[in-house]
Structures are given as structure tokens and as C-alpha cells.
Amino acid sequence: MNRQPNVCRGLLRSGEVLVLFCLLSACQKSAPPSAASHPSPAVSKIEATARTDGSVLIKTPSADFELSPRGYLQAFLVKDGRHITLDDPRPHADGTTAWVNGRPVSDFAIEPSSVVITGSTGKLGALGKRIQATARSASSGLEESLAIEVYDDFPGFAVLTASLQNKSGKTLRLDRVQVQQHRINAALADPNAQPYQLWSFQGASFDWGRDEILPLPARFSRPNLMAAVVNQGQGGGVPVNAFWTSAVGEAIGHIETIPVVLSLPVNVAADQRVETSVVLDPKTTLEPGESFATPRTFLAVYRGDFYEPLRTWSLALQKEGWSLTKPSGEAYNIAWCGWGYEFNVTPAQMLGTVPKLKELGIKWATLDDRWFNTYGDWEPRSDTFPGDSIKKMVDVFHKQGMLVQLWWYPLTAEDGQGKWESHKYVVSKVVQEHPDWLVLDKNGKPARIFRSLAVLCPALPEVQQYYKNLTEKFVRDWGFDGHKLDNIYTAPACYNPKHHHKSPEDSIRAVADVYKVIYQTTRSLKPESVTQICPCGTTPNVAWLPFMDQAVTADPVGGVQVRRRIKWYKAILGPAAAIYGDHVELSEMTKDKAGQWVEHGQDFSSTLGTGGVLGTKFTWPDSGPRFTKVALNPLKEEHWKKWTALYNSKMLSKGDFKNLYIYGYDIPEAYAIEKDGRMYYAFYAASPETRWKGKIELRGLQPGKYRVHDYVNDVDLGEVDASAAELETEFQGSLLLETVRK
Numbered sequence: 001m002n003r004q005p006n007v008c009r010g011l012l013r014s015g016e017v018l019v020l021f022c023l024l025s026a027c028q029k030s031a032p033p034s035a036a037s038h039p040s041p042a043v044s045k046i047e048a049t050a051r052t053d054g055s056v057l058i059k060t061p062s063a064d065f066e067l068s069p070r071g072y073l074q075a076f077l078v079k080d081g082r083h084i085t086l087d088d089p090r091p092h093a094d095g096t097t098a099w100v101n102g103r104p105v106s107d108f109a110i111e112p113s114s115v116v117i118t119g120s121t122g123k124l125g126a127l128g129k130r131i132q133a134t135a136r137s138a139s140s141g142l143e144e145s146l147a148i149e150v151y152d153d154f155p156g157f158a159v160l161t162a163s164l165q166n167k168s169g170k171t172l173r174l175d176r177v178q179v180q181q182h183r184i185n186a187a188l189a190d191p192n193a194q195p196y197q198l199w200s201f202q203g204a205s206f207d208w209g210r211d212e213i214l215p216l217p218a219r220f221s222r223p224n225l226m227a228a229v230v231n232q233g234q235g236g237g238v239p240v241n242a243f244w245t246s247a248v249g250e251a252i253g254h255i256e257t258i259p260v261v262l263s264l265p266v267n268v269a270a271d272q273r274v275e276t277s278v279v280l281d282p283k284t285t286l287e288p289g290e291s292f293a294t295p296r297t298f299l300a301v302y303r304g305d306f307y308e309p310l311r312t313w314s315l316a317l318q319k320e321g322w323s324l325t326k327p328s329g330e331a332y333n334i335a336w337c338g339w340g341y342e343f344n345v346t347p348a349q350m351l352g353t354v355p356k357l358k359e360l361g362i363k364w365a366t367l368d369d370r371w372f373n374t375y376g377d378w379e380p381r382s383d384t385f386p387g388d389s390i391k392k393m394v395d396v397f398h399k400q401g402m403l404v405q406l407w408w409y410p411l412t413a414e415d416g417q418g419k420w421e422s423h424k425y426v427v428s429k430v431v432q433e434h435p436d437w438l439v440l441d442k443n444g445k446p447a448r449i450f451r452s453l454a455v456l457c458p459a460l461p462e463v464q465q466y467y468k469n470l471t472e473k474f475v476r477d478w479g480f481d482g483h484k485l486d487n488i489y490t491a492p493a494c495y496n497p498k499h500h501h502k503s504p505e506d507s508i509r510a511v512a513d514v515y516k517v518i519y520q521t522t523r524s525l526k527p528e529s530v531t532q533i534c535p536c537g538t539t540p541n542v543a544w545l546p547f548m549d550q551a552v553t554a555d556p557v558g559g560v561q562v563r564r565r566i567k568w569y570k571a572i573l574g575p576a577a578a579i580y581g582d583h584v585e586l587s588e589m590t591k592d593k594a595g596q597w598v599e600h601g602q603d604f605s606s607t608l609g610t611g612g613v614l615g616t617k618f619t620w621p622d623s624g625p626r627f628t629k630v631a632l633n634p635l636k637e638e639h640w641k642k643w644t645a646l647y648n649s650k651m652l653s654k655g656d657f658k659n660l661y662i663y664g665y666d667i668p669e670a671y672a673i674e675k676d677g678r679m680y681y682a683f684y685a686a687s688p689e690t691r692w693k694g695k696i697e698l699r700g701l702q703p704g705k706y707r708v709h710d711y712v713n714d715v716d717l718g719e720v721d722a723s724a725a726e727l728e729t730e731f732q733g734s735l736l737l738e739t740v741r742k
Contacts, residue, residue: 044127046150048117054110056131060155063301069110071095071135075301077248084248088185099176100140108135108144123319125153141168157300157312163293166286177280180252180297184274189247195272198245199664201306202266203238205489207231208537209557213564220268227259227508229492233450236490236541241276242309246665251300251309257322258509259543260295305663310571324546328528331549331578332613332653333363334644340617340630343370343422346384347393349622354400356620360644365397366405366484375453376413376428394479403481406474410467410514411455418452437463439507440496447492457494459510464517471521482530490541512543519547552580559587559606566610575657581607583617585630604643605734609682610671611657614647652680660699668692672700681737688733698725706739
């Protein structure tokens with residue numbers, strides 16, 4: 001019985017094809033395979049049913065999706081036999097609206113005979129259902145081709161694509177296309193809520209310090225433009241809008257792996273319903289027979305908060321080829337930043353902190369803003385870093401066993417226009433020598449980005465090479481161990497005729513290429529390097545997320561933003577991602593009489609308890625009058641020592657973040673991390689000064705009994721059983737717990 005397969009394999013090596021075929025047949029006849037060796041083909045658990053009116057019902061184990069005859073896609077969460085939804089479409093609601101020749105067109109009706117149901121064809125899994133349909137607009141002559149795919153691996157996630165073809169026989173001007181139109185009503189899930197009373201995550205990079213997570217008020221409108229430059233130079237963003245109650249959530253967005261210029265507006269309408277959609281502004285003409293296709297958009301339904309759709313979105317993108325990097329081990333070590341000394345920091349001030357950094361167990365030092373002469377050239381200032389003093393400074397840090405990051409701002413250059421609070425701009429050498437590298441706006445003028453700087457076009461190969469050379473200088477020649485890339489958002493659209501772009505948005509799509517060059521060059525020179533990217537005050541850009549070791553909570557306004565941002569970064573980058581909680585001084589802020597934020601935070605718990613990486617920017621021993629706000633005095637030093645020691649002993653940033661609590665509905669605010677077989681919990685009151693008293697629930701414990709330990713104050717809180725893991729507690733600000741199985 002065991003010889004025949006060996007004979008067959010031997011004949012395969014001999015190349016006797018005909019004899020091989022015969023002997024293989026003989027092998028099969030003499031040894032019939034068991035049923036287990038030829039399992040039945042896997043069958044999708046998703047069912048799709050077309051109806052005579054053109055509508056389609058898609059049923060998955062956890063969700064239902066219903067496509068109306070007019071293209072509105074409605075989502076239902078299926079749980080315990082109940083169908084729960086936030087979708088509240090008007091009668092005869094439309095899924096698509098197009099602005100044609102200056103007027104809105106929304107009379108797209110699905111032709112029932114056009115509906116075709118087949119197996120899914122994309123990258124999100126081997127099993128699923130694909131629904132194709134054709135909808136026609138009688139008033140415009142446009143024909144819409146719709147495709148919806150739902151996969152067994154993503155049962156609460158429906159991917160929709162749409163293409164509009166001009167069948168009118170004449171030229172049409174297509175100004176705007178609106179798909180994934182949804183009307184959301186919280187009262188459908190909670191009869192005690194007003195329609196707008198739910199929580200939202202809006203992923204646009206919109207405005208410094210603006211909350212991206214918020215409960216919607218009765219009056220609210222936000223445009224949420226993605227990928228393009230907005231306001232003072234922000235832009236980019238995570239193309240996801242999410243809404244949730246305690247019972248159900250819904251999210252929309254797109255799953256393209258490159259940035260796409262579009263909007264995800266959110267508006268509370270006069271009837272108090274929340275309106276959201278995906279909006280594109282092609283501003284193009286369609287000749288007869290020509291088509292316009294939308295990006296692949298999605299509709300997700302789930303239970304939980306923003307973490308759930310962001311995690312699903314990230315996993316879907318990774319299936320599509322979006323490859324996230326694994327952080328280096330050094331990305332989890334505490335970092336000190338020289339920004340406490342502000343723009344005119346010197347080598348002496350940087351190196352003066354070394355004894356205290358070593359005493360506190362801090363591994364990283366960051367040389368921050370304005371060590372350089374001009375944006376774009378990135379040469380040391382002669383007044384603060386003369387000669388080779390910058391390299392000598394790095395060498396001293398290395399001799400003390402420490403690592404050093406360098407602050408800089410890729411793609412920017414001074415062109416003699418404008419100024420920043422640190423200095424008035426000149427014409428940088430790179431602009432003098434390569435004026436054709438600049439991004440130009442529609443008027444042929446240099447486009448501007450944050451800090452009113454000119455921009456080098458990332459789509460040019462020579463610009464990418466320039467940043468490779470700079471990276472080699474910083475890392476190989478000067479010895480830096482990584483980067484703090486700051487104010488990083490997106491790039492303006494480029495209309496420079498000398499660049500021969502196929503589209504002005506080529507510059508926006510090429511942003512990733514420059515950060516890929518910086519990241520890969522740095523890693524090749526120093527495998528344990530750390531590249532940090534900070535989209536100051538806002539959400540990141542999907543373009544460059546794959547090209548960093550360490551995310552950052554990006555100038556948070558208080559501990560609440562620290563905690564929220566660590567959580568959504570863990571959703572996007574992975575439960576064990578390295579997320580820098582930024583300078584602890586930012587964790588508590590108030591505004592002075594002039595309306596300026598004053599930083600005085602000491603809230604390490606918001607970073608440690610949520611699995612972030614600690615950071616600080618204290619000054620020591622040079623703590624003159626200018627630096628008293630961040631000076632490390634003896635009282636603060638005791639506090640810093642306690643928390644840095646706790647962080648280094650627990651290293652929860654390397655743990656597995658668990659999304660067990662629903663933000664906005666589980667009170668107090670709570671987080672859970674599993675590490676080394678133990679569960680860690682963090683609970684937060686409304687502010688560090690607020691006291692909270694009541695019952696807390698320790699979710700996610702495996703069956704058994706556990707001792708509960710307040711590891712910050714070294715207090716034993718007794719025993720719980722996993723079957724009823726609740727504690728009556730009272731705490732101020734925060735409570736961080738460790739459970740140990742008995």
C-alpha cells in the first residue's frame with residue numbers, strides 16, 4: 001500500500017508522461033481515496049435573493065444588507081434573532097445622486113432583469129456573494145452599473161462600486177457624484193434617544209485640536225474633505241465615518257489603498273436625522289459612451305464603538321495589499337524631547353539632561369524643531385549647532401547608551417515668501433538650484449502647505465532621490481537613530497506643466513513614495529531605528545501609515561484625546577502597535593487670558609493604561625525663567641520616577657489591546673490589555689481631578705478566580721470570579737488594575 005505512491009513520484013522524475021498517467025491511474029484504482037482526502041467544496045454562508053422589483057436582500061450570519069430598487073443600501077445587525085439598524089431612509093430614498101449639467105439627478109432605478117448574483121471575485125476572501133445590477137436615470141440618460149460584494153470573512157462589511165455611463169447620446173457635464181447616502185436615526189436603536197444622539201468618529205484631518213470623536217449635537221455640519229489640503233495646510237485623513245449607540249453601529253468610507261480626494265460629510269438635518277455620504281467632485285465632461293467610476297466604498301454594521309469598523313477597515317485594506325510594518329523593538333522605549341527648550345535649543349541643553357534621563361530609565365532623546373538653517377536644505381544652524389557639533393552631540397548620547405531622533409519636515413522648502421514664529425523665510429538652496437521641483441497651484445504660483453511653506457513635488461523621481469540622500473546624511477553620516485517627522489499631512493495638487501502629470505492629484509498619491517523612501521532607507525542603515533510621523537493635532541493620512549514604526553497622538557489637547565487616539569491607532573495599526581502618547585505635559589491643558597493653551601500635564605496614566613508609549617519634554621538642569629512651566633522640579637521628579645518605573649516594568653505598550661468596552665456608553669471610560677497571561681484594566685473619570693464611585697466590570701477574564709491589584713498605588717482590591725467580575729470602587733482621575741489568576 002505504501003509503495004505505489006513512491007513509484008508514481010519516481011516516474012515523475014523520469015519524465016515518462018504517458019507511463020506516469022497510466023501508473024497514476026493504477027495507483028488511484030488500487031487505493032481509493034477516502035472522503036476526507038477530497039472534502040466537498042466550501043460553500044458560502046452568505047445568501048442573496050433578488051426580488052421582482054429590483055431590490056436584493058443579502059443575509060450573512062451577523063448582518064443583513066438590503067438594496068432598494070433605487071439603490072439605497074441599508075444595513076441591519078443580526079443579534080439574538082433581532083434586526084437592529086441605524087439606517088432610516090425616507091420613502092423611495094436614493095442611493096446615488098449625480099449633478100449633471102448643473103442640476104441634481106437621483107432618479108436611478110434598478111432594472112430587475114439586470115440583477116445577477118454570483119460568487120465574490122475580490123481579495124477579501126475566497127467565499128462570498130457578488131451582486132451586479134444596472135440602474136437607469138430617465139431624466140439624464142445616465143446608466144449606473146452597481147456591484148456589491150459581501151465576504152464570509154467580513155460578514156458585516158459590504159463593498160460597493162458604481163460606474164456612471166453616458167447613454168444620452170450627447171455631451172454631459174458631471175460636476176458631483178454622491179454615493180453611499182445614509183440617513184441615520186439613533187432612536188431606531190434607543191427609543192429614549194433623539195435621532196442625532198449618538199457618538200461619531202470622523203476621520204478627516206480637518207483642524208488642529210478638533211475632536212475626531214464626539215457625541216453629535218443637535219446642530220452640526222462638517223465637510224470632512226479627505227486627502228486634499230485644507231485650512232492652514234492640514235489634510236489627508238482616515239476615510240472612515242463611524243456612528244454608534246450602545247446597541248449598534250454603522251460606518252461608511254472607502255477601501256482604496258491610496259489617498260482619494262473626496263468628502264465624507266456629516267450633517268444633522270432639520271428633522272434631527274444624521275446625513276452622511278461619500279461625495280466626489282469630478283468636474284468633468286462625459287462624451288457619449290464614456291464612464292465615470294467611483295472608488296470602492298463600504299458600508300459596515302457592528303456592535304461596539306469606533307474601534308470595530310476601523311479594525312475591519314484596516315484588515316480589509318491589508319487584504320487589498322496595504323502592508324503595515326512591524327515596529328522595531330526600540331519603538332516601545334520612553335522618549336524625552338528637547339522641545340521643552342523650544343526653538344533655540346543647544347547641544348549643551350540636550351546633553352545636560354543625560355544624567356536625569358538615565359536615572360528615569362528613558363532611552364530616547366529627540367532633537368526638535370529649528371536646529372536647522374532653512375526648511376528644505378536641512379543644514380545645522382551656525383549659531384546653535386556650529387561645525388560638526390550635531391554629530392558630536394549624537395556621539396555623546398550613544399556613548400551614554402542612548403538613542404537619538406531628529407525632527408524634520410519633508411517635502412517643504414523656503415522660497416522667500418512668508419515666515420514662521422521661529423524665523424523669516426529666505427530662498428533655500430534647493431529651490432534656487434531646482435525651482436522646477438516646486439508644486440504649483442492652478443494659477444501657476446507655488447502651492448502652500450502648513451507653516452506657509454512651498455512644497456517639493458513628491459511625484460518627481462529626483463525629489464524622491466533627494467530625500468533618500470538627506471536620510472542617508474542624517475542616519476549614516478550624522479548617526480541619528482530615527483526621525484520625528486512632524487506636521488505631516490498631505491500634499492497640494494500639482495499643476496506644474498513641467499512635471500507632465502496625468503492628473504494634478506498625482507502629487508497627492510505620491511506622498512507615500514517619499515515616506516517609503518525615508519523609512520526603507522533608515523531601516524536598511526539601522527534595523528532598530530524608529531521613524532515617528534506626527535499629523536499635528538489631527539488624524540493621519542492613509543498614504544504614509546505603512547511607513548513608520550511609531551504613531552503619535554499628535555499634540556493632544558488633554559488626556560481624553562490621548563486615550564481616544566491610542567485606541568483608534570491600535571485599531572488601525574494592530575493591537576500591539578507602538579503609539580507614542582506624546583509629551584505628558586500635553587495631557588492637561590488650560591487656556592490663558594490670550595487664548596493660548598498652557599501645558600501643565602502630569603497624567604501618565606492616560607498613556608500607560610491604554611497601551612501607549614510614555615514621553616516627556618521636561619527641562620533639567622537648565623530651567624531658567626523661560627522654561628519654568630516644564631522644568632523638572634523635585635516634586636515633579638518623584639512623580640516622573642514613579643511612572644517611568646511603572647511603564648518599564650509593565651511594558652503594556654507591547655500587550656494585546658482588547659476592545660471590551662464601548663466608548664461613550666460604558667461608564668467609567670475603560671480599557672483592557674492582555675499581556676503575559678494577565679489582564680490589565682484602566683478606568684478613567686471625566687478629568688484627573690474628578691472622583692468616581694461605583695461598580696466597575698472586569699471583562700474578558702477566562703473562567704476562574706483572580707486577585708485584583710491596583711499596581712499604581714500597590715493596593716490589593718480583593719478577589720473576583722470571572723463569572724461575575726465586578727468591583728465596588730472609588731478613585732480620583734484613574735484606576736489601573738492588574739489581575740492575577742489564583
